Amino acid sequence: MDNFRYYVRDDTAVEVAESVLRTLQTIKEEHECDYSIVAIEDLSEDEQEAIRETIRILSRRNTVGVVSKGRGSLPISRKKNLSNVGILVHSRDGKDIAVYPNVKNNKMTTAIQYLNLIMRSPNVEDALESKHISEDDISRMISSIPELIEPGLTFHEVEVEVEGGRIDAVFTDSQDKHFLIEIEINARDNDIGQVQRFKLPYAEKYGVDVEDIRLGIVCADIDSSRMTACRGAGIEVFRLKLEKLD
Incomplete structure (x- = not known):
């Protein structure tokens, strides 16, 4: 059985926590999972250290960053606190398998992004399989x-080089x-701006009319607000999904 523990402090952003809790409740109802909310201030120092050690172990096992270094908030602060x-x-089945938010290949995945991926998948197993796909994997698949x-x-x-990027x-x-095509695991706001910026430099470099250029993002997951932004920007979005065959 899948279980989620969500650790919060008194000063955790209310809107973020509420969004996570709503999504956890939906996942519980749809995927027969369970979850608990843990107030960090209610834990002893030994209990907090045990959580920090769990996070460090998951960081090493999954090769992800979990310590804040000025690039957004991560589970462990610069001062080594939660x-x-x-x-x-x-x-899963009593064994800790993942921690969020985290950073991998210079890209952050937040708790809500991870939960949204699970919520939109037929089951948790499919979501976990999607998380194991890298951008290089997607590139090889679509090429x-x-x-x-x-x-x-x-x-x-x-990896076509143009002025301003690749x-x-x-x-x-x-x-x-x-x-x-821009390839991402979780499509983000800056991905939308990035693919837009490529259009004119590509047209100039290859002598192509801008009207003959389409823009797209291929991803494993994208939330509704970014999907709306893509529609407004004329960017087509394709979400790859693994399908289990009986």
Whole structure:
């Protein structure tokens, strides 16, 4: 059985905590999981140290960052205390398997992003499989099988350098339009701005009319607010999903 422990402090942001709690309740009802809320101030110093050690072990096991270094709040503060960010520990059958928020490959995944992925999946197992997919895995998948994105797509190149950055993958569609793809595990606000910035430099470098360029994001997860932002920016979004075959 999956269980979630959510550690909060008195000064944890109320709106963040409430969002996490609503999502945990939904997951409990839909996926037969359980959860508990733990007030850090109610714990003894020994109990807090035990939690810090659990977080350190999960950090090493999952090769993720959990100590704040000025790049956003993480479970352990610079002073080595449990932070007020709201710490989510996921256990399965009594064994702790993950902690959020964390940083991997310079990208942060928050507790609510992780829970949203679980909530939108048919079951927790599918969500865990999705988390094990890397951006490199997605790149190999869509470059080898462009039809995963849409029929008639032709792959051209990965990591295309243009002024201002690097485009993860470039395709052409059945109408000979160039399709610039940004690959992310969890699509974020800056990903939207980044893929938009590539359009003009790519057009200038390759002599392509901007009207013949499509923009897209391929991801494992994206929340509703960012999906709305993508629609407004004319960015197409494709969410890869593993399907269990009976």
